Every structure is written in structure tokens, then in C-alpha cells.
Amino acid sequence: MAKQFDLSGLKKQPVKKATKPKVDDVVKAIHKEEEEQTRKQPIKTVTKKVEPVVIIEEEEKEPLKRVTLDLPASLHTKLKLKAVHDETTIRNFVIDLLEQALD
Numbered sequence: 344m345a346k347q348f349d350l351s352g353l354k355k356q357p358v359k360k361a362t363k364p365k366v367d368d369v370v371k372a373i374h375k376e377e378e379e380q381t382r383k384q385p386i387k388t389v390t391k392k393v394e395p396v397v398i399i400e401e402e403e404k405e406p407l408k409r410v411t412l413d414l415p416a417s418l419h420t421k422l423k424l425k426a427v428h429d430e431t432t433i434r435n436f437v438i439d440l441l442e443q444a445l446d
Contacts, residue, residue, distance in 0.1 A: 414422070426436040 422433055422436070426433045429436060431439075
């Protein structure tokens with residue numbers, strides 16, 4: 344014989360929905376944790392050396408003009424490798440070449 348249980352005294356409980364904490368509450372909690380951690384850490388004094396500022400007068404810069412140049416891919420690769428080998432940029436390398444050729 345199966346046992347019978349009296350379930351009449353049980354109340355149906357409402358299901359609680361999981362709620363996400365509000366962003367403001369999370370931010371406040373993070374700041375509170377950080378404050379507690381900083382209170383626990385000893386205060387360190389840091390001294391920083393201040394270098395005197397030297398003002399150097401710059402020469403007036405000559406206005407620039409843009410030049411566009413299409414190169415074969417193989418020549419561009421050689422140019423780039425040469426610039427890297429000379430530890431400079433393609434721009435500076437080409438400007439130096441042009442100044443040498445035009446002087």
C-alpha cells in the first residue's frame with residue numbers, strides 16, 4: 344500500500360526572480376573595497392626630481408608640400424629595407440637623397 348502524505352498544510356511559496364545588482368551599487372562596492380585596501384597599506388612618500396626646463400628657440404619651419412609617387416612594389420621593398428638598414432624613415436631617406444641630388 345502506498346503511503347499518503349497530507350500536503351494541505353503546505354503553502355505555495357512565490358518564486359523569487361534573480362535580480363541583477365544595479366550598476367551604481369556595483370561601482371560603490373568596488374570603490375569601498377579599494378578604500379579599505381588603501382587604508383590597510385602604509386603610506387609611501389615619493390620624492391620626484393624636477394628637472395629645470397630649458398627653452399630652445401626653434402627655427403621657423405618651411406611650409407611643406409605633399410608629393411605622391413607610385414613605385415613598383417619591388418623598388419618600394421628595396422627602398423624600405425634601405426631605410427630600415429640606415430635606421431631612418433623612407434621620408435627622411437628620400438629627402439636626403441633629393442637634397443644631395445639637387446645641390
